[in-house]
Amino acid sequence: MSIDTQPTSCPPPRVQLSGITKRYPGTLANDRIELTLEPGEIRALLGENGAGKSTLMKIIYGVTAPDEGEIRWNGRPVVIRDPAQARRLGIGMVFQHFSLFETLTVAENIALALGPEAHPRRLVSRIREVSQRYGMPLEPDRLVHSLSIGERQRVEIVRCLMQDIQLLILDEPTSVLTPQEAEDLFVTLRQLAADGCSILFISHKLGEVRALCSTATVLRAGCVAGHCIPAQCSDLELARLMVGDAEGLEGSYPKAHGGAVFLNVSQLSWRNPDPFGTSLVDLSLEVRAGEIMGIAGVAGNGQDELLALLAGEIRLPPQESARICIASEPVAHLSPEARRRCGQAFVPAERLGHGAVPDMSLADNALLTGFQQGLLQHGLIKHDKVMAFANDIIRRFSVKTPDAQAIASSLSGGNLQKFILGREILQQPKLLIAAHPTWGVDVGAAAAIHRALIGLREAGAAILVISEDLDELFQICDRIAALSNGRLTTPVEVAHTHPIEVGRWMAGQFDISHSAA
Amino acid sequence: MDIDLLTNVFYAMVRTGTPLLLVALGEMVCEKSGVLNLGQEGMMLFGAVIGFMVAFSTGHLWLGVLLAMLAGILLSLLFALVAVHLNANQVACGLALTIFGVGLSSFVGASWVGKPLEGFSPIAIPLLSQIPGIGKMLFAQDALVYLSFVLFALVAWIVLRSRIGLIIQAVGENPNAASAMGLSVLRVRTLAVMFGGAMAGLAGGYLSLAYTPMWAENMTAGRGWIALALVVFASWRVFRVLLGAYLFGLASILHLVAQGIGVTLPANLMAMLPYVATIVVLVLLSRDTIRTRLYAPVSLGQPWKAGH
Numbered sequence: 001m002s003i004d005t006q007p008t009s010c011p012p013p014r015v016q017l018s019g020i021t022k023r024y025p026g027t028l029a030n031d032r033i034e035l036t037l038e039p040g041e042i043r044a045l046l047g048e049n050g051a052g053k054s055t056l057m058k059i060i061y062g063v064t065a066p067d068e069g070e071i072r073w074n075g076r077p078v079v080i081r082d083p084a085q086a087r088r089l090g091i092g093m094v095f096q097h098f099s100l101f102e103t104l105t106v107a108e109n110i111a112l113a114l115g116p117e118a119h120p121r122r123l124v125s126r127i128r129e130v131s132q133r134y135g136m137p138l139e140p141d142r143l144v145h146s147l148s149i150g151e152r153q154r155v156e157i158v159r160c161l162m163q164d165i166q167l168l169i170l171d172e173p174t175s176v177l178t179p180q181e182a183e184d185l186f187v188t189l190r191q192l193a194a195d196g197c198s199i200l201f202i203s204h205k206l207g208e209v210r211a212l213c214s215t216a217t218v219l220r221a222g223c224v225a226g227h228c229i230p231a232q233c234s235d236l237e238l239a240r241l242m243v244g245d246a247e248g249l250e251g252s253y254p255k256a257h258g259g260a261v262f263l264n265v266s267q268l269s270w271r272n273p274d275p276f277g278t279s280l281v282d283l284s285l286e287v288r289a290g291e292i293m294g295i296a297g298v299a300g301n302g303q304d305e306l307l308a309l310l311a312g313e314i315r316l317p318p319q320e321s322a323r324i325c326i327a328s329e330p331v332a333h334l335s336p337e338a339r340r341r342c343g344q345a346f347v348p349a350e351r352l353g354h355g356a357v358p359d360m361s362l363a364d365n366a367l368l369t370g371f372q373q374g375l376l377q378h379g380l381i382k383h384d385k386v387m388a389f390a391n392d393i394i395r396r397f398s399v400k401t402p403d404a405q406a407i408a409s410s411l412s413g414g415n416l417q418k419f420i421l422g423r424e425i426l427q428q429p430k431l432l433i434a435a436h437p438t439w440g441v442d443v444g445a446a447a448a449i450h451r452a453l454i455g456l457r458e459a460g461a462a463i464l465v466i467s468e469d470l471d472e473l474f475q476i477c478d479r480i481a482a483l484s485n486g487r488l489t490t491p492v493e494v495a496h497t498h499p500i501e502v503g504r505w506m507a508g509q510f511d512i513s514h515s516a517a
Numbered sequence: 518m519d520i521d522l523l524t525n526v527f528y529a530m531v532r533t534g535t536p537l538l539l540v541a542l543g544e545m546v547c548e549k550s551g552v553l554n555l556g557q558e559g560m561m562l563f564g565a566v567i568g569f570m571v572a573f574s575t576g577h578l579w580l581g582v583l584l585a586m587l588a589g590i591l592l593s594l595l596f597a598l599v600a601v602h603l604n605a606n607q608v609a610c611g612l613a614l615t616i617f618g619v620g621l622s623s624f625v626g627a628s629w630v631g632k633p634l635e636g637f638s639p640i641a642i643p644l645l646s647q648i649p650g651i652g653k654m655l656f657a658q659d660a661l662v663y664l665s666f667v668l669f670a671l672v673a674w675i676v677l678r679s680r681i682g683l684i685i686q687a688v689g690e691n692p693n694a695a696s697a698m699g700l701s702v703l704r705v706r707t708l709a710v711m712f713g714g715a716m717a718g719l720a721g722g723y724l725s726l727a728y729t730p731m732w733a734e735n736m737t738a739g740r741g742w743i744a745l746a747l748v749v750f751a752s753w754r755v756f757r758v759l760l761g762a763y764l765f766g767l768a769s770i771l772h773l774v775a776q777g778i779g780v781t782l783p784a785n786l787m788a789m790l791p792y793v794a795t796i797v798v799l800v801l802l803s804r805d806t807i808r809t810r811l812y813a814p815v816s817l818g819q820p821w822k823a824g825h
Contacts, residue, residue, distance in 0.1 A: 061697075063697060082696075082699065082823075083696065083697050083698065083699045084698075084699025084700075084701075085699075086699075087698075087699050088699075093697075095697070099691070099693070099694035099697045099698065100691075100694065101686070101687045101690050101691055101694065101695075102690065102691075102815075103686060103690055103811050103812070103815075104683065104686065104687065104690075108683055111680070111683065112680075112683055112684065112687055112698060112700075113698050116680060119680070120683075143811070145811065
């Protein structure tokens with residue numbers, strides 16, 4: 001870690017942005033942004049999706065060039081032409097969309113980032129040491145494609161920690177960590193800051209921002225909406241700065257008890273053929289009509305496998321078809337399409353590539369799962385109906401997009417998620433399975449998504465939410481269980497438990513016999 | 518089958534497989550970086566004719582080899598300019614390059630057809646070349662075959678062990694991430710395309726200076742296309758490329774063996790055999806889809822532009 005040891009009493013700011021402006025066709029992504037980071041400062045960058053945070057980070061990291069404005073690095077004006085130069089200056093970045101190579105091992109990925117003198121095999125022990133020290137265990141020889149989302153994020157963070165950095169930019173690093181892991185990460189980040197490294201921390205979790213960051217800059221519609229000291233602001237005040245109007249942000253919903261059991265999973269076991277994957281062990285759960293059941297857990301504990309089994313992407317042999325029942329009908333052997341005909345809808349964890357096809361228009365994406373809504377006739381597509389359906393989603397779920405012909409990948413994460421969720425909800429499913437519904441989504445969109453889920457519950461649907469965000473689960477779920485290493489705890493009513501207890505379950509501290517009941 | 522026949526079969530197998538090995542190694546590296554260059558056949562032919570002309574006029578075989586490689590690089594640079602830097606469609610550019618190379622080589626070499634040349638002759642390494650069975654195959658070849666052994670070892674080491682190999686694989690899998698890490702995607706891809714061009718030129722030079730020391734139109738006889746298929750079916754793995762190339766070599770000479778032991782099959786069937794056998798074996802090897810996916814360069818054939 002390089003530390004500024006300037007003899008002067010007042011060292012120059014680590015980085016100083018002035019008048020940064022960036023235009024994209026049709027939008028002003030950054031409008032005369034002013035931002036200063038002192039050495040050792042941990043500053044939060046807050047703002048809704050589309051507020052210009054990503055663009056600003058890309059400018060600092062040299063991915064895109066600003067149209068106007070100046071960047072001063074340690075007092076000297078610099079032009080950051082590309083990420084390589086940013087890294088030479090000492091800028092590290094952890095991306096929200098991971099920048100890892102799936103066909104390479106953890107050690108090879110890290111070696112690539114570290115420069116010519118780093119050899120994967122010589123790095124192994126250092127990777128183990130750094131990852132253990134910071135509470136992010138990693139197996140250096142594993143191939144990245146076999147890692148869960150959470151583990152991949154650890155690789156990204158450890159990769160940055162192993163470089164000589166003076167400024168670390170983190171884009172929502174805690175969205176895949178347990179509360180305890182996030183706290184461990186904060187210890188690491190505070191240590192880094194104490195060593196003189198400046199940190200720019202992007203998060204939607206205001207509680208974390210308050211716990212970690214000494215200062216915050218809020219962006220709104222490409223402009224700096226204000227600076228504040230998070231510890232002295234309430235959630236509502238921060239949210240108001242971000243959104244401009246805080247209506248409907250206070251999310252507190254009455255709990256429901258639900259009616260008849262709609263989805264029944266009984267003693268589901270599944271052996272994962274991938275030696276690095278998680279196998280499910282004796283997993284039982286019920287979701288009743290008119291309730292939201294939540295499953296907490298850190299990524300890589302069997303969520304992906306459970307979701308694939310519930311969605312029908314992994315099918316069981318016919319003799320085991322009763323392991324999963326929808327309305328008492330065995331479905332575990334059925335295809336995703338057949339399960340949709342049983343009234344099931346599915347919102348996968350990955351928006352681009354799983355929930356939506358990135359290069360297709362919103363209308364075409366609407367057709368993908370909405371084909372049972374009278375959009376087809378004799379095998380031909382009725383384009384006017386498809387457009388009407390897509391426009392209905394866009395209108396009712398306030399999706400910010402030019403029109404239904406916009407391609408999916410051009411939307412911000414939150415907007416696309418609203419669209420995907422809207423597409424499923426408008427089909428009036430009797431059972432909705434949603435994975436990480438608000439991952440990387442801003443407060444405004446998250447509140448809208450929560451309201452939509454509650455609305456669907458009130459309409460009598462059974463809802464299963466799998467999420468790593470405990471606050472979210474406690475906010476919207478009626479019952480909750482935790483998934484740890486392929487085993488599920490006995491679901492309990494949210495009113496009768498506490499995040500700390502569920503956090504313990506997530507870490508695997510629960511009685512197995514108790515769980516198999 | 519007696520041991521002498523076997524010795525000669527192995528020897529001819531390697532000789533026949535060598536041009537395919539060279540061009541396939543080059544294309545493999547090129548594809549690993551994410552660039553699909555269908556111009557192998559054209560680059561080979563241009564290398565063959567330039568190599569032959571230079572060696573014939575100057576009397577220096579090695580100068581011919583060098584110029585053959587440069588000729589391949591020259592054509593590959595044309596491809597790199599259009600398909601890598603200007604983001605044109607790689608498939609279309611590659612096809613155009615082959616058509617261009619075939620025509621250009623015929624045009625340039627029109628007056629050189631059928632001229633005799635004293636090509637590379639075998640160099641037997643004392644003692645080692647006397648080993649029954651494999652001695653002649655490994656130790657009584659001409660200099661370019663020895664060079665192909667060295668190049669194979671070099672490519673294997675680069676791809677499997679070196680940082681350069683990691684960089685090529687990273688660029689081929691996720692150019693955006695590679696660029697974000699500070700790797701120059703365009704430079705890596707250009708160099709990989711140039712390497713492919715050099716290897717194709719060398720393979721062409723081997724044909725016109727060693728394998729059959731003369732120039733004839735279309736003398737590559739589709740080896741550039743076979744190499745392309747070989748790389749895919751070998752799932753971009755270097756040892757499988759070697760296996761496939763020699764397998765092709767073996768199947769190509771089987772009709773000689775068949776005649777030798779008194780079996781007669783229709784000539785057309787025999788001419789098909791190398792292509793069919795190579796593809797069947799490699800398809801069988803690449804059935805494991807998960808592993809194949811692991812080795813396939815994800816961004817293959819997709820143009821990439823910086824800064825978005």
